[in-house]
Amino acid sequence: MIFLSPLFLWFVAAAAVPIAIHLLNKRRHKTIPWAAMSFLLKATRESRGKKKLRHILILTCRALALAALALAAARPVASGLLGWGAGRLDTVVLILDRSASMEAKPGDGLASQRELVLEKVKKTLADLGSPRLVLIDSASASPTDVPSPDTLAELSSTAATDSEADFPRLLSKAAEFLTETSGRSEVWIASDLQSSNWHPADERWAAARASLSSLPKVPAIRILSLTQNGGASNTSLRLISSRRSGDELLLDLELLRDENARGTISIPVTSSLNGARTTELLTVPGQSLRFQKRVTLPEGSESGYGHLSIPADGNPRDNVAFFAYGPAMPVRSVIVSAEGEAAQYLALAAAPPGFGEQSVERVEPDQFSAVVTNDLSLILWNAPLPDGAAAESLNRYLSAGGQVLFFPPGQASSESFLEHKWSAPVEAASGKFLILKDWNHADGPMRDGIDGTSLPAERMKAIRCQIPQGDSAPLARWEDGEPFLTRRVTDRGIAWFIGSKPDYTWSNLGDADVLLPVVQRILELGAARFDASHTAEIGSDAAALLPGEIRERIDDYGTPDPANAAYESGVYRLGSRVVAVNRPAAEDAPELLTRDELDDVLEGTSYTLLEQAGQATTADLSRDLWMPFLIAVLAFLIFEAILCLPKKRDRSTPLAATS
Amino acid sequence: MSHSFLDHDLLSRLGSLPLEARSPMMGNVAGRHRSPHHGSSVEFAEYRKYVPGDDTRRLDWKAFARSDRFYIKEFEADTNLRAYFVVDASGSMNFSGGAPPKIEFARRIAASLAYLLVNQGDAAGLSICTDKLHLEVPPSRRPAHLERLFTTLEALQPSGETGLIPALHTIAEKIGQRAFVVILSDLFTDSSELADALQHLRYRKHDISVFHLMDPLEIGFQFDSPRRFVDLEDGTAIVAEPNLIADEYKSALHEFLATVRAKTHDANADYQLVTTDTPLEPLLRDFLTARLPKSKH
Numbered sequence: 001m002i003f004l005s006p007l008f009l010w011f012v013a014a015a016a017v018p019i020a021i022h023l024l025n026k027r028r029h030k031t032i033p034w035a036a037m038s039f040l041l042k043a044t045r046e047s048r049g050k051k052k053l054r055h056i057l058i059l060t061c062r063a064l065a066l067a068a069l070a071l072a073a074a075r076p077v078a079s080g081l082l083g084w085g086a087g088r089l090d091t092v093v094l095i096l097d098r099s100a101s102m103e104a105k106p107g108d109g110l111a112s113q114r115e116l117v118l119e120k121v122k123k124t125l126a127d128l129g130s131p132r133l134v135l136i137d138s139a140s141a142s143p144t145d146v147p148s149p150d151t152l153a154e155l156s157s158t159a160a161t162d163s164e165a166d167f168p169r170l171l172s173k174a175a176e177f178l179t180e181t182s183g184r185s186e187v188w189i190a191s192d193l194q195s196s197n198w199h200p201a202d203e204r205w206a207a208a209r210a211s212l213s214s215l216p217k218v219p220a221i222r223i224l225s226l227t228q229n230g231g232a233s234n235t236s237l238r239l240i241s242s243r244r245s246g247d248e249l250l251l252d253l254e255l256l257r258d259e260n261a262r263g264t265i266s267i268p269v270t271s272s273l274n275g276a277r278t279t280e281l282l283t284v285p286g287q288s289l290r291f292q293k294r295v296t297l298p299e300g301s302e303s304g305y306g307h308l309s310i311p312a313d314g315n316p317r318d319n320v321a322f323f324a325y326g327p328a329m330p331v332r333s334v335i336v337s338a339e340g341e342a343a344q345y346l347a348l349a350a351a352p353p354g355f356g357e358q359s360v361e362r363v364e365p366d367q368f369s370a371v372v373t374n375d376l377s378l379i380l381w382n383a384p385l386p387d388g389a390a391a392e393s394l395n396r397y398l399s400a401g402g403q404v405l406f407f408p409p410g411q412a413s414s415e416s417f418l419e420h421k422w423s424a425p426v427e428a429a430s431g432k433f434l435i436l437k438d439w440n441h442a443d444g445p446m447r448d449g450i451d452g453t454s455l456p457a458e459r460m461k462a463i464r465c466q467i468p469q470g471d472s473a474p475l476a477r478w479e480d481g482e483p484f485l486t487r488r489v490t491d492r493g494i495a496w497f498i499g500s501k502p503d504y505t506w507s508n509l510g511d512a513d514v515l516l517p518v519v520q521r522i523l524e525l526g527a528a529r530f531d532a533s534h535t536a537e538i539g540s541d542a543a544a545l546l547p548g549e550i551r552e553r554i555d556d557y558g559t560p561d562p563a564n565a566a567y568e569s570g571v572y573r574l575g576s577r578v579v580a581v582n583r584p585a586a587e588d589a590p591e592l593l594t595r596d597e598l599d600d601v602l603e604g605t606s607y608t609l610l611e612q613a614g615q616a617t618t619a620d621l622s623r624d625l626w627m628p629f630l631i632a633v634l635a636f637l638i639f640e641a642i643l644c645l646p647k648k649r650d651r652s653t654p655l656a657a658t659s
Numbered sequence: 660m661s662h663s664f665l666d667h668d669l670l671s672r673l674g675s676l677p678l679e680a681r682s683p684m685m686g687n688v689a690g691r692h693r694s695p696h697h698g699s700s701v702e703f704a705e706y707r708k709y710v711p712g713d714d715t716r717r718l719d720w721k722a723f724a725r726s727d728r729f730y731i732k733e734f735e736a737d738t739n740l741r742a743y744f745v746v747d748a749s750g751s752m753n754f755s756g757g758a759p760p761k762i763e764f765a766r767r768i769a770a771s772l773a774y775l776l777v778n779q780g781d782a783a784g785l786s787i788c789t790d791k792l793h794l795e796v797p798p799s800r801r802p803a804h805l806e807r808l809f810t811t812l813e814a815l816q817p818s819g820e821t822g823l824i825p826a827l828h829t830i831a832e833k834i835g836q837r838a839f840v841v842i843l844s845d846l847f848t849d850s851s852e853l854a855d856a857l858q859h860l861r862y863r864k865h866d867i868s869v870f871h872l873m874d875p876l877e878i879g880f881q882f883d884s885p886r887r888f889v890d891l892e893d894g895t896a897i898v899a900e901p902n903l904i905a906d907e908y909k910s911a912l913h914e915f916l917a918t919v920r921a922k923t924h925d926a927n928a929d930y931q932l933v934t935t936d937t938p939l940e941p942l943l944r945d946f947l948t949a950r951l952p953k954s955k956h
Contacts, residue, residue, distance in 0.1 A: 026885055026900070029898050030884065030885075031889060034891065035751035035891050036845075036847065037888065038847065040912040042911045043899075043908035043910075043911055044897060046904075051904070380826050423878075439770075
């Protein structure tokens with residue numbers, strides 16, 4: 001609450017007048033000789049409790065009535081955003097979440113959360129006497145002075161985007177800006193509290209909090225969140241990956257319905273390829289559906305672009321997925337192994353018959369340095385861990401984003417690579433097998449298929465294994481808990497360690513239940529980096545302009561806003577590159593920040609969370625409060641009058657009588 | 660005989676009304692009041708059977724002649740009345756809230772009734788009591804005695820705490836014969852001790868009449884601003900807001916009045932709660948009329 005005529009607040013001191021009069025009256029007593037002293041003393045003793053309380057209440061009512069009158073005269077403005085106790089503001093720093101999720105409509109027929117919150121902020125600022133407004137929008141993260149709150153909704157820096165927000169960074173920016181600002185400031189955060197935007201586990205929060213705390217005048221933080229209360233029904237379409245396979249483009253897509261969606265729906269999905277459109281009906285049986293779409297490319301097509309879209313719904317920003325493709329790249333692998341059964345199985349897994357674009361070559365370990373090139377999709381290392389020049393070559397390959405799958409060397413060795421070693425070979429007990437017990441069904445090359453089918457990894461039986469030892473993430477384990485498959489992520493590439501070989505003296509790994517999907521998935525990952533140059537997420541390096549490049553949107557979907565081209569999804573020509581830019585996957589994550597997480601990230605700051613149902617018809621966050629104060633004056637005076645009413649006398653006892 | 664508290668017109672108007680004792684009196688000369696002694700007087704009372712030991716001189720021989728039985732003839736003897744006016748002279752009697760002080764009212768009642776009594780041949784005495792003083796003017800039926808009584812009343816200066824209770828006990832012990840005891844006080848004393856003293860008087864068969872004098876302000880307790888109340892008896896002071904404590908004060912006062920009334924009734928005493936703004940003539944007229952025997956109405 002703030003006061004538009006704060007000078008009247010001095011009159012709150014008038015509340016002391018009844019008390020002063022009372023005290024003066026007590027001092028200005030007359031002296032009277034008195035005979036019936038015993039009754040007086042008794043009455044004084046008895047009146048100390050209830051009567052004194054009544055008298056105090058009367059005084060309090062009078063004082064409060066005067067105070068409320070003074071407060072009403074000071075023109076109080078209540079603001080849910082401001083809360084109580086706020087004084088006049090000099091500067092408001094508005095951190096506006098412009099991420100794609102803010103375009104969700106809180107209800108059918110309503111504007112988006114972003115538009116609603118802007119309207120509320122505009123009205124509130126007008127009520128507060130229009131303090132200086134500085135906007136830090138989540139897309140550009142740079143402070144901008146807004147001359148008038150009335151123009152807030154019309155600014156390009158408050159328009160919708162497909163970007164994501166990075167709140168630790170935004171709050172640090174706000175703190176940085178406030179170091180050069182004097183007067184009383186507040187930071188208002190307008191956000192849907194999407195957890196992926198707030199990064200609650202991010203270590204940068206500590207720095208952001210420290211920056212705020214170190215300000216000469218620590219600003220209050222007000223968070224305005226529009227809760228959706230179900231919101232308008234929404235379905236999002238997301239491109240998981242795209243890769244070219246000969247004359248086909250394989251698009252892995254996901255349709256995600258909102259949490260409250262029930263039943264099966266049919267959604268028309270429109271595909272646009274180089275301007276040609278087709279629509280097909282897709283049945284979504286539950287809340288989400290992952291599917292692969294094969295787009296047959298025109299004959300002789302070197303490159304192109306397009307999009308898939310679904311009809312407009314509760315959030316118009318998540319209904320499209322853009323893609324682009326370039327010339328087909330051959331998928332090449334190298335097996336570093338001595339000749340033998342294992343090498344043959346690995347060659348079959350890396351280039352199965354019928355996969356014409358996949359090729360594999362076997363080299364002896366000592367010849368590796370001569371054949372390694374960065375255009376390899378995968379290196380299968382079935383030899384002792386490399387050292388010397390081979391290790392250097394392998395490190396370079398990994399740094400370029402390559403994938404390497406290590407198999408056990410077969411004997412104990414002290415050699416290490418990426419701080420990883422192999423244990424001594426472990427033999428299964430006689431008549432027993434080593435069985436896989438647990439593997440990651442959601443992540444890694446042993447994940448379940450798109451249709452939810454699990455790999456038949458339990459069929460794998462080993463009589464011999466070696467355990468990878470080092471700081472890597474296990475993705476599958478043997479029955480005894482030792483890791484079978486681990487992943488070590490380097491700068492850009494990934495090194496995989498698998499604990500057995502496709503060799504009859506080791507295991508039945510070569511029977512294709514495990515080896516083929518694992519190798520093919522890692523191969524796919526390795527090949528994707530060549531297609532990755534055609535797709536990017538907003539805000540990623542791949543979507544950024546290089547020196548000398550100009551951004552030009554070339555697709556025909558929607559109505560682009562040139563001022564926000566860097567923050568809108570679409571197909572762009574960046575210099576000589578064609579890049580399909582999509583909204584970040586994190587924007588489709590429905591998880592919201594919990595109150596505990598909010599307490600943690602803003603620990604030590606005096607933040608206020610105002611959650612308003614988006615359906616609220618009132619567009620303002622503040623309102624005049626003089627009327628409630630006048631009602632309070634009346635209430636206090638009535639209560640005082642009631643307290644002052646004389647008690648009914650007991651007429652049954654006469655005052656004077658004779659007998 | 661000119662005193663401010665004596666209203667001769669009033670006395671002459673009340674002169675036609677006798678002041679009667681409600682119980683038999685024991686005077687030393689013949690008078691208008693019944694005596695507890697049955698004997699040879701002019702008024703026949705009753706017959707009773709002779710029992711051995713009775714004075715044979717009181718046998719009714721005529722009755723014996725008619726019935727052959729011995730009867731003793733009983734008569735009621737009339738005597739004069741001895742009245743004691745016990746005036747409380749404590750400091751509280753000096754209180755005046757606008758009406759005449761309570762002591763002034765006590766003077767008027769005592770002087771008027773004493774005048775009427777002496778005028779009808781009865782004796783009137785005075786007892787003035789405080790915690791430090793117990794002044795007595797013995798009862799006398801001589802008209803000249805009245806002047807001494809009035810002078811004593813006029814010179815009376817209330818002060819100190821009340822000595823009413825010891826004074827009543829002293830009177831109860833000291834007066835050997837039945838008498839009419841008129842108490843004029845605000846009775847600001849312990850009510851149980853007052854009850855004991857009244858019972859003491861009743862035990863000695865005295866006719867007791869209590870004039871409970873109160874100032875209207877003491878009963879109404881109406882003030883418009885805080886006051887510093889100073890005790891008239893011991894000088895202690897408290898500052899209070901009358902508006903705040905009025906209810907409790909009145910409640911305590913009512914309780915006190917009810918207790919005093921009950922105690923005086925228990926002692927078979929005649930009780931009159933009198934505010935000092937009450938006109939004297941109707942007060943005394945009602946008092947005298949109420950005491951008349953029913954047969955004489």
